[in-house]
Amino acid sequence: MDKKLKETILNPILKGNPITVLILGICSSLAVTVQLKGALVMALSVIAVTGLSSLVCSLLRNSIPNRVRIIVQLVVVAMMVILVDQILKAGEGTYAIDKQLSVYIGLIITNCIVMGRIEAFALGNKPIPSLLDGLANGVGYGLILVIVAFFRELLGSGTLFGLQVLPAGYVPNNLVILPPFALILLGCIIWAHRAWDKDLQEK
Amino acid sequence: MNTNSNAYTVIYTTLVVVVVAAVLAFTAMKLKPSQSANAKAETLRQMMSAAGIKTTDELYATKNADVLQLYAENIEQAYTIGLDGKENGTLSTDLKNIELVDNLKPQNKAIKDSAEVTLPVYIFKSGVAVMPIYGAGLWGPIWGYIAFQPDCRTIAGAYFDHESETPGLGAKIKDEAWFREKFIGKTVEWGDAPAFLLAKNAEATGAENAVDAISGATMTSKGLNEALNVWFKAYENHFGIGALLSALSEGETDTTDLNEEEE
Numbered sequence: 001m002d003k004k005l006k007e008t009i010l011n012p013i014l015k016g017n018p019i020t021v022l023i024l025g026i027c028s029s030l031a032v033t034v035q036l037k038g039a040l041v042m043a044l045s046v047i048a049v050t051g052l053s054s055l056v057c058s059l060l061r062n063s064i065p066n067r068v069r070i071i072v073q074l075v076v077v078a079m080m081v082i083l084v085d086q087i088l089k090a091g092e093g094t095y096a097i098d099k100q101l102s103v104y105i106g107l108i109i110t111n112c113i114v115m116g117r118i119e120a121f122a123l124g125n126k127p128i129p130s131l132l133d134g135l136a137n138g139v140g141y142g143l144i145l146v147i148v149a150f151f152r153e154l155l156g157s158g159t160l161f162g163l164q165v166l167p168a169g170y171v172p173n174n175l176v177i178l179p180p181f182a183l184i185l186l187g188c189i190i191w192a193h194r195a196w197d198k199d200l201q202e203k
Numbered sequence: 204m205n206t207n208s209n210a211y212t213v214i215y216t217t218l219v220v221v222v223v224a225a226v227l228a229f230t231a232m233k234l235k236p237s238q239s240a241n242a243k244a245e246t247l248r249q250m251m252s253a254a255g256i257k258t259t260d261e262l263y264a265t266k267n268a269d270v271l272q273l274y275a276e277n278i279e280q281a282y283t284i285g286l287d288g289k290e291n292g293t294l295s296t297d298l299k300n301i302e303l304v305d306n307l308k309p310q311n312k313a314i315k316d317s318a319e320v321t322l323p324v325y326i327f328k329s330g331v332a333v334m335p336i337y338g339a340g341l342w343g344p345i346w347g348y349i350a351f352q353p354d355c356r357t358i359a360g361a362y363f364d365h366e367s368e369t370p371g372l373g374a375k376i377k378d379e380a381w382f383r384e385k386f387i388g389k390t391v392e393w394g395d396a397p398a399f400l401l402a403k404n405a406e407a408t409g410a411e412n413a414v415d416a417i418s419g420a421t422m423t424s425k426g427l428n429e430a431l432n433v434w435f436k437a438y439e440n441h442f443g444i445g446a447l448l449s450a451l452s453e454g455e456t457d458t459t460d461l462n463e464e465e466e
Binding site for chain 1: 206207211212215216219220223226227230231234237238241242245263266267343366367369370371
């Protein structure tokens with residue numbers, strides 16, 4: 001059991017990473033990775049949504065009528081997303097970041113990772129493992145988001161968390177700021193991940 | 204229990220929706236005051252940045268409560284005007300009850316329909332008058348604040364914001380300080396069309412009421428140009444007369460000087 005739990009937590013971060021292996025959640029990872037701060041808040045929001053939605057759906061798993069289970073899951077996920085959005089808007093420090101992320105917080109609802117984990121895991125497992133599975137998948141997603149944002153902010157603005165890192169003479173690369181570069185960067189990360197973990201390579 | 208019967212499904216989904224709606228309504232109600240406080244402080248930061256009370260970076264590093272305090276200390280009076288330029292309401296500037304017109308979208312629509320409007324004017328103790336602008340960018344709304352010197356013609360400062368313009372291109376209207384600094388010292392030609400020009404090579408003509416558009420952000424620049432001119436037109440009867448009066452009073456001082464010389 002302990003080994004299984006460890007597997008639940010570690011698998012989504014490395015071998016079964018939602019972005020680099022399952023290729024889910026690509027859209028938002030292109031959109032919100034211009035700056036580290038925004039990416040970090042987005043990552044934390046997704047972690048909270050995946051974790052809590054999985055927990056709630058797992059608690060309801062024996063009572064949900066099978067025919068409408070997707071709709072019930074959607075309602076739960078939508079509730080969590082709206083809660084996160086409202087809380088971000090209410091926080092004095094997070095208000096500006098929420099404004100910067102604009103629609104992408106709301107679009108967590110459409111993030112395949114959330115629904116995917118509920119369908120694949122939470123509906124067949126007890127609440128605590130489901131919560132951990134949800135959180136771990138959020139972390140796996142967030143990790144890639146932060147890595148992409150690190151390079152995009154460093155090369156695109158010469159800053160990290162808004163602080164100037166590269167010397168003042170550095171000319172920011174405009175390509176890096178645009179979404180296509182995030183896709184290129186993501187491709188490189190997937191490449192590196194597969195080169196490192198031979199099990200992921202298709203024969 | 205048969206969880207697949209029709210009755211169970213209907214009752215279950217109804218219950219889920221009612222519970223979720225209750226949770227959301229409760230949180231929305233609880234968080235509303237702090238959300239409005241954030242929105243208000245945000246508007247004040249942008250206004251005071253345009254009015255030159257403090258720099259944008261300083262204002263964004265200032266806490267909400269201190270921003271309100273700063274506004275209350277620096278504001279002289281705030282009121283709303285109609286399209287005829289006449290005052291049609293006052294806005295409280297008391298620290299405990301600061302009133303703003305920060306929902307600009309309906310005002311923008313009313314201007315275009317020539318309907319009843321309450322356009323805000325904020326006069327700071329430094330003599331600077333601030334007005335908002337609002338319009339459509341490429342992806343979503345853009346808005347901003349323009350501050351005038353006491354002569355009601357010369358721009359003392361500007362601040363622009365947007366919802367979702369392209370980072371690195373249209374987003375420059377907010378991100379790049381040099382862009383808003385270009386507006387400082389320019390003048391608005393009240394009564395002329397266009398009152399202000401934001402276009403390619405606009406500065407090359409040597410006009411005092413023109414600023415170069417941002418290259419690579421054609422649609423955002425066009426949108427901003429439109430927003431500026433629509434709102435300047437709406438304020439024309441107010442500031443235009445103000446500018447005329449201030450020019451006249453300058454003329455008067457000149458004539459008195461002349462009279463003194465004659466004597």
